[in-house]
Amino acid sequence: MNAAEQLCAALLTRCKTLQNVKEVHAYACKTGLDIDPFVAGKLILHCCVLISDALEYARRLFRHTPNPDVFMYNALIRGLAESDSPQSSILTYVEMRRKSTASPDSFSFAFVLKAAANSRDLGAGFQLHSQALTFGLDAHLFVGTTMISTYAECGRVDCATKVFDEMFEPNVVAWNAMLTAFLRCGDVKDAERMFRLMPCKNLTSWNVMLAGCMKSGELELARKLFVDMPVKDDVSWSSMIVGFAHNGCFDEAFGFFRELQRVGIRPNEVSLTGVLSACAQAGAFEFGKILHAYIQKSGLLWIVTVNNALLDTYSKCGNVAMARLVFDGMPGKKSIVTWTSMMAGLAMQGYGKEAIQLFDEMERSGIRPDGITFILLLYACSHAGLTEEGCRYFFKMKEIYGIEPAIEHYGCLVDLYGRAGQLQDACEFITKMPVSPNAIIWRTLLGACSMHGHVQLAKQVKERLSELDPDNSSDHVLLSNTYAVAGKWKDVAAVRRSMSHQRLKKTPGWSMVEVDKIVYSFFAGQKQNKITEEAYEKLEEIMLKLAIEGGYVPEVGNVLHDVEEEEKEDALFKHSEKLAVAFGMSRWCKGRIIRIVKNLRICRDCHVVMKLISKIYGLEIVVRDRSRFHSFKGGSCSCRDYW
Ligand code: ZN
Ligand code: ZN
Numbered sequence: 020m021n022a023a024e025q026l027c028a029a030l031l032t033r034c035k036t037l038q039n040v041k042e043v044h045a046y047a048c049k050t051g052l053d054i055d056p057f058v059a060g061k062l063i064l065h066c067c068v069l070i071s072d073a074l075e076y077a078r079r080l081f082r083h084t085p086n087p088d089v090f091m092y093n094a095l096i097r098g099l100a101e102s103d104s105p106q107s108s109i110l111t112y113v114e115m116r117r118k119s120t121a122s123p124d125s126f127s128f129a130f131v132l133k134a135a136a137n138s139r140d141l142g143a144g145f146q147l148h149s150q151a152l153t154f155g156l157d158a159h160l161f162v163g164t165t166m167i168s169t170y171a172e173c174g175r176v177d178c179a180t181k182v183f184d185e186m187f188e189p190n191v192v193a194w195n196a197m198l199t200a201f202l203r204c205g206d207v208k209d210a211e212r213m214f215r216l217m218p219c220k221n222l223t224s225w226n227v228m229l230a231g232c233m234k235s236g237e238l239e240l241a242r243k244l245f246v247d248m249p250v251k252d253d254v255s256w257s258s259m260i261v262g263f264a265h266n267g268c269f270d271e272a273f274g275f276f277r278e279l280q281r282v283g284i285r286p287n288e289v290s291l292t293g294v295l296s297a298c299a300q301a302g303a304f305e306f307g308k309i310l311h312a313y314i315q316k317s318g319l320l321w322i323v324t325v326n327n328a329l330l331d332t333y334s335k336c337g338n339v340a341m342a343r344l345v346f347d348g349m350p351g352k353k354s355i356v357t358w359t360s361m362m363a364g365l366a367m368q369g370y371g372k373e374a375i376q377l378f379d380e381m382e383r384s385g386i387r388p389d390g391i392t393f394i395l396l397l398y399a400c401s402h403a404g405l406t407e408e409g410c411r412y413f414f415k416m417k418e419i420y421g422i423e424p425a426i427e428h429y430g431c432l433v434d435l436y437g438r439a440g441q442l443q444d445a446c447e448f449i450t451k452m453p454v455s456p457n458a459i460i461w462r463t464l465l466g467a468c469s470m471h472g473h474v475q476l477a478k479q480v481k482e483r484l485s486e487l488d489p490d491n492s493s494d495h496v497l498l499s500n501t502y503a504v505a506g507k508w509k510d511v512a513a514v515r516r517s518m519s520h521q522r523l524k525k526t527p528g529w530s531m532v533e534v535d536k537i538v539y540s541f542f543a544g545q546k547q548n549k550i551t552e553e554a555y556e557k558l559e560e561i562m563l564k565l566a567i568e569g570g571y572v573p574e575v576g577n578v579l580h581d582v583e584e585e586e587k588e589d590a591l592f593k594h595s596e597k598l599a600v601a602f603g604m605s606r607w608c609k610g611r612i613i614r615i616v617k618n619l620r621i622c623r624d625c626h627v628v629m630k631l632i633s634k635i636y637g638l639e640i641v642v643r644d645r646s647r648f649h650s651f652k653g654g655s656c657s658c659r660d661y662w
Contacts, residue, residue: 023050027058031065037073040066044080053083060090067098071564074098080302093130100134107202109143116150123150125159132165136172144169148182164193171200191217195224202231207240226254233262238271246472249476252278253287264300269531269538272297273306288322295328300420300641301531301538302616304336309536311345320350327356334364336614337641337648355386362395368648369657378412390422399429401438402647404659409435435496437467438661442476458488465497470661472504492518517571530595530617532603541598551598558601562634569631573624596625600640602631612639620644630654 027047034040044062047053053062059080066077081087081095092115099108112131115121124130128151135143148166151157157166162184170179179200186193194217200595209649214220214228225248232241245251245259256279263271276294279286286294289312298307311329314320326349333342342364347355358381365374378396381388388396393416400409416422429452436445445464449456461484468477470572477498484494498516528543565571596617603613621629621644629640636652642649650657 024055024057025051027052028061031061034070034589036541037066037070037076040070040073040076041344051065054085056084056088056091059084060088060094063091064094067094084560087121088574089115089124089127092119092121093124093126096127097130100130100137105134105137106140109138109140112147123154125162125332126154128154128156128159128162129165132162132169136165136169139173141170141173141175144173144178146174157182160190160193163189164196164552167193167196167200170213171196171203172202173208175360176200176204176206183262191198191219191221192544195221195227198224198227199231202227202234202618205235207232207235207237211240222250222252222255226252226258228253229258230262232264233258233495237265238263238268247590248352251284253284253290253391255310256284257287257289257293260290260297264293264505266295267300269297269301269303270540273303273538285317286499288319289317292328295325295332299328299332299335300616301533302336302614303533303536304333304338304612304614305533306536306538307336308341312340323349323351323354323357326350327354327360330357330364331360334360335643337368337650338644339364339368339370353384353386355392355514356388357397358388359392360387362392362399366395366402367643368650369399369402371399371405371408372398375405375408375412388416388420388422390425390428390577393422394427394431397428401431401435402658404439406439406441426454426460429456430453430463430542433460433463434467437464438470440467440471441473442467442473444474458484458491462491462494462497465494465501469497469500469504472501473507474501474507474510477501486642511662528595528617528619530599530615532599532613532615534603534606539599539602541595541602542596543593546594553605554598554602557605558597561601561636562628564635565628570634571628571631594622594625596621596642600629603640604632604636604638607638612641615640615642617644619641620646621649626660630656 027043030043030046031040034043040062047055047058047062052058061085062122063077066073077095077098081091084091092111094449094563096108096111096115099105100113102108109131112123112127112134115123115127116561128147132144135147138491141235144166146570151159151162151166156162160516162183166182167179170176170182174302175349179197183189183193183197186620189197198210198213201207201213210231211230214224215226225244229241229244232238232244241259241262248255256275259275259557260272260279263269263275271293276286279290295307295310298304298310307329311523314325314329321327326345330345332340333339333345346357348352358377362374362377365377374396378392381392393412396412397409400412409432413424413428416428417424432448433445436448438440442464449460449464452460461480465477465480465484468474481494481498484491488494495514495518498510498603502508502514519544529540531538531540533539539550541551541554541609547555548588562571596615599615600613603615607613621642626649629642629649629651631654632638633640633651641650642651646659
């Protein structure tokens, strides 16, 4: 290497942007070094690997090099393999084989195999495998390991196993690749067998196993592995938190997060978004606030995903004001995820006008709405009774943004007409839909019938539903509700009888309430324990007070307005949301809002009870049920009794 070459190489190491590289390139051209293979190779590699958005420039440099050598080919193959078009990486490899005298080495194969993996191109994988055989590189550790990953990515764990078995003394990286291959295909059993056989494991092996178990929902196995791990890093902790959160085990997710802090490991982006998603799902507002303060204090508020998770948590906990605070304070440009999370918060609370305002703001900021944005917007309009606006946005979606409405959008519009009582329009709309209506569309219409007591239409719709989705208990409930609203009690009883006759499956109901940053779960008719005992005791006291001071009578005999399952008339008292609210009240301290999350829709009776409690006890209760938020205050609910 001469002095000029050395200077070029040294200058390149300092290049951080494409502009920098262009300057070095200009210098190389001036000194005639641009066709020097060493310098040209370095330039191409730098553009391919170290600088983003410089791939096109690298390609141009490559084209201008007279006889690119294997080093340059490898750089380009590697860069393209990780790009949006991994197929062009494979094409570059093919070009090298056809046009060049350079023969591929182990790096070429490892990089181009990565491209085959990234484009899930099994055919290319097979061909590259046989070419590697020709060059005697198939048993090469580096090549073999990548080949294992490629086959796994293409769903061929059998081929991956063959490659592994033929490897001469596989190292820990190869073993880890094989572990990943099994887990990638959801084969936890074989992964575990491999794991036990491994001659030596590193931290990655443990972490791969952990993450794989959590993805397949093998939570107990993951927990056992975690205990056995000789060393744990932040990746291991994050896996536990995210895994439990994704599998709906919020208590465990919170527990692991607390433990992580206790042992002095700094939470990272993954563990924070994981624990925040647990908060969002469990409606754990207080805990979310603590996390918010922590994130602020530790200077992590610049991370976009953390901000989005925080915003989502506040939205799902029903606190639009806090969500807005996070939204407004977000650093940098807001992503579509940010806008949609904020809109979801407004929509779920029935803030239709505000959702529309936000949408306008989003348009002005230059972010293009997508299909999900419009679902939320239409949902917001329908829940706020903004029928005209909803229709306008439905057409705007297609006309202005060219988004073809999906079945969900049609569903929103049926709901929009239905809620407003325009059942004729809803029916007409359904018949004009270019896609054939599914059960959800008909169920939406049935819901509207039950809301407005349209018996005739409800019967017709129910017949359609019986053909499309015969075993759905909520349809029977909706039909019986329609009869109830219309005062036809005989028909109500008949529907109930046929339901119990058909033994329709019912989803068990549960509710959660957060008290002192701990989330407690309650199930309908749950067995007694210390917590439920406390809840039942308090509930009895509350119901007595409601009866005396509020004139409350349980809606048992006549109105079967139980929107969902769970209900046995005599078990009204045991509804999980009642237990949750009672427990929340027994531990209540001044100024707090009681927040409940319920997996089904809240029933009419519980809704009445919550309203009365909010009035008689002067409390604020927020219930997030399956379809929306209910904010109870001073005897009324934000849903205006429509849900
Ligand atoms: Zn209930
Ligand atoms: Zn309500």
